[in-house]
Each structure stands twice: as C-alpha cells, then as structure tokens.
Amino acid sequence: MTTPATDPTLTTAMIFAAGRGERMRPLTDTCPKPLLEAGGKPLIVWQIERLAVAGLRTIVINHAWLGERIEAALGDGSRWGVQLRYSAEGEALETAGGIAQALPLLEQAGRAEIFVGVAGDVYADFDYAMLHTHAARLAKQPQPGMHLVMVPNPAFHPNGDFVLRDGALSLDGAPRFTFGSIALYDTRMFHDLPRGTRRALTPYYRETIAQGRASGELYEGRWENVGTPAQLQALDTALRAASAGGASQTA
Numbered sequence: 167m168t169t170p171a172t173d174p175t176l177t178t179a180m181i182f183a184a185g186r187g188e189r190m191r192p193l194t195d196t197c198p199k200p201l202l203e204a205g206g207k208p209l210i211v212w213q214i215e216r217l218a219v220a221g222l223r224t225i226v227i228n229h230a231w232l233g234e235r236i237e238a239a240l241g242d243g244s245r246w247g248v249q250l251r252y253s254a255e256g257e258a259l260e261t262a263g264g265i266a267q268a269l270p271l272l273e274q275a276g277r278a279e280i281f282v283g284v285a286g287d288v289y290a291d292f293d294y295a296m297l298h299t300h301a302a303r304l305a306k307q308p309q310p311g312m313h314l315v316m317v318p319n320p321a322f323h324p325n326g327d328f329v330l331r332d333g334a335l336s337l338d339g340a341p342r343f344t345f346g347s348i349a350l351y352d353t354r355m356f357h358d359l360p361r362g363t364r365r366a367l368t369p370y371y372r373e374t375i376a377q378g379r380a381s382g383e384l385y386e387g388r389w390e391n392v393g394t395p396a397q398l399q400a401l402d403t404a405l406r407a408a409s410a411g412g413a414s415q416t417a
Contacts, residue, residue, distance in 0.1 A: 175298075175301075175302075176221070176222070176280060176281075176282065176297060176298050176301035176302070176350075177221065177222060177223050177224055178222065178223075178224045178225075178226070178272055178274075178279055178280075178281040178282070179217045179222040179224070179225045179226070179281055179282035179283070179284065179294075180225070180226040180227070180228070180264075180265065180268060180272060180281055180282070180283050180284075181200070181210060181213055181214075181225060181226070181227045181228075181284055181285075181286050182228060182261055182264060182283065182284070182285050182286055183198070183199070183200040183210060183227050183228060183229050183236060183286035184228045184229050184230040184231070184233075184255050184258040184259065184264055185199060185230075185231070185258060185286070185287070186199075186230075186231045186258065187199035187231070187287070189393050189394050190202065190393065190394060190395060190398070193395055193398070194231070196232075197232070197235070198229065198231055198232040198233065198235055198236050199231075199286065199287055200227075200229075200236060200286040200287070201235065201236060201239055202392075202398055203402070204289065204392070204398055204401040204402040204405055205401070205402055205404075205405025205406055205408075205409060206405075206406070206409075208239070209286065209287065209289060209392060210227070210236070210240070210286055211240075212289060213284055213286070213288075214240070214243070214246050214248065214250075215246060216291075216292070216293075216294055217248070217282065217284075217294055218246045218247050218248045219294075219295075220293065220294035220295040220297075220298075221295065221298070222248065222282060222294060223247075223248050223249060224248065224249050224251065225243060225248050225249070225250050225251070226250075226251045226252075226253055226268050226271045226272055226281075227240070227250060227251070227252055227253070227286075228252075228253040228254075228255055228259075228264040228267065228268055229252065229253070229254060229255065230254075230255040230256065230257060230258040230259075231258070233252070233254055233255075236252070237252050251268075251271040253267055253268035253271055255267060257364070258364075259362070259363065259364045259365070260364055260365055260366045260367070261283075261366060261367040262356065262359060262365040262366055262367045262369075262370055263359070263362075263363050263364045263365040263366075265283070265351065265353075265356045265359075265367075266356045266359040266360070266361055266363060266365070267361050267362065269353055269356060269357070269361070272353055273353055278310075278352065278353050278354045279352075279353045280301040280304050280305050280350055280351070280352055280353075281350070281351060281353065282294060282297060282348070282349070282350060283348075283349050283350070283351050284347060284348045284349075285347035285348075287347075287391065287392050287393060288346065288347045288348065288389070288390070288391060288392065289388070289389070289390040289392055289401055290346065290348065290385070290387070290388060290389040290390070291387045291388040291389075292315065292346075292348055292385055292387065292389070296383075297313070297350055300313040300350055300381065300383075301313075301350055303381075304350055304352055305352075307352075307379070309377075309379055310352035310353075310354040310355040310374075310379070311352060311374060311379035311380060311381070312349055312350060312351050312352065312355070312370075312371070312374050312379070312380050312381075313349060313350040313380070313381045313382065313383070314328070314335060314345055314346075314348075314349045314371075314380060314381075314382045314383075315345075315346045315348040315349060315382070315383055315385050316328070316330050316335075316343035316344060316345060316346060316382050316383065316384050316385065317343060317344050317345075317346040317384070317385055317386070317389045318343065318344070318384075318386060319342070319343060319344045320344060320391065322391075323344050325342060326341075326342030326343045326344050327342065327343070327344050327345045328342065328343065328345065328371070328375060328382070329341065329342055329343075330342075330343050330382045330383075330384060333381050333382065333383065334378075334380075334381060334382070335375045335380040335381065335382045336375060337372060337375055337376060343382075343384060345371075346385060346389055347391070348385075355370060355374070
C-alpha cells in the first residue's frame, strides 16, 4: 500500500461518461449521452462549470461510445478555466475499471490523489466546494477511504442503497438513502486493478463501508438522475422555467 497523499488540496475530478445510454435511445444513437442538452447546455457542461467554480482545475473524462464527439465539443477546457483530460476506452470498462485506466491522468507525478468522481448522467445543484474538508481528511488516512454524497430516495429507488447515520455509512439498518453518484475516492484503492480490466465499483463500496472507512453526507437540493428521454425533457423544462423566472426578477 502506498503512503497517503502529502498534499490534501482537492484539485482533480473525474466525470464518468463512457456509458452507451441505452435507456436514452434513440437520442444516444447519434449523440453521446453527456452532450444531450437540458436548459440550453449539455449535461456534462453543467458539471464542468460547477467543478470549476469549486476550484477543481483538472477534470478527467472517460469515454467510449462516440467519445471523439465529446472531445471535439469540449476541447481542452480552457473556456471554463480548467484542464480537460480524456481517457478513451475502446469498450466501456465500468466505473472501477474506468478509474484504473485513468490513473495516469488522475495522479500527479505518480502521487496518490483524492479526487471527485461524478456520473455523467446526473444533474445536481450540489456545491463541490463542500468536499474540500472531507478530501483533506481522507488524504491523511493510512488506508484509502471514500466519501459518498447521498440523496433522499427517489421514486424509482425507494429502498435506498446504504445507511447514513452521523456522517458514517453502513450496510445494514436505517435510515437508508440513495447514493447520488457524487463521491470522493482515493486513487490508492485502484492501484492493484490492472488497466483494461472491466470492473464495477459496487464491491469497492461494500468493502470500504464494511471496514468502516466510508463517510457520507445527505444532500437534499436539486438532484436528477437523467436516464430516459422523458427525464431529460422534464429537466429541460424545469431549468428553462427557472432561467426565465430569474430573468424576469432581474428585469
């Protein structure tokens, strides 16, 4: 096991964007899911903007399906004041496999990093700056841990994922909440996973939680899992209405 990161500053994020978006078809037959628009912007741009505001300056984006279009649309990230790095996967490696593949882009000079990980199909008004304190704590731990942002259980997932009580996560008991696909991870957790391996993150969550090395927080602001054309349309309508309301108040 490598030593903890010596610099606790949180500067790096990864947006998971390699999925095919099967439930979003036919929209994703010709457009990668992260580039689908809601409220006049691609889903992934909303995330890049919020990460940039929170001081995240290096953002790694993994991609597989139509990935070249993601790179062409977003470029080097300079328009948002960030550096975008791309991790191309010939075949989607799932989340843990995607992280392992991207380690050379996530780590600075081979040094372990705490980074923000967020799914490319999530919209949230979450303030990523809230994670800096948790990142500093994780960076000082001798063993790699994680910090998960949980949300109230949506209608499509009423039983939740994990128990959150007093900032700690556990597998059994109550109250249970849903993982919001926003988290802090330690790159040391993935050093033993060979690059190119297809691997989900679920076993990592369960093991880390069972070992008492996972913390969490409850976010009750706007959060949307954008998985279908209907959900995308609903989000687009809501964001446009909110923008029109804000414009009328400032007029």
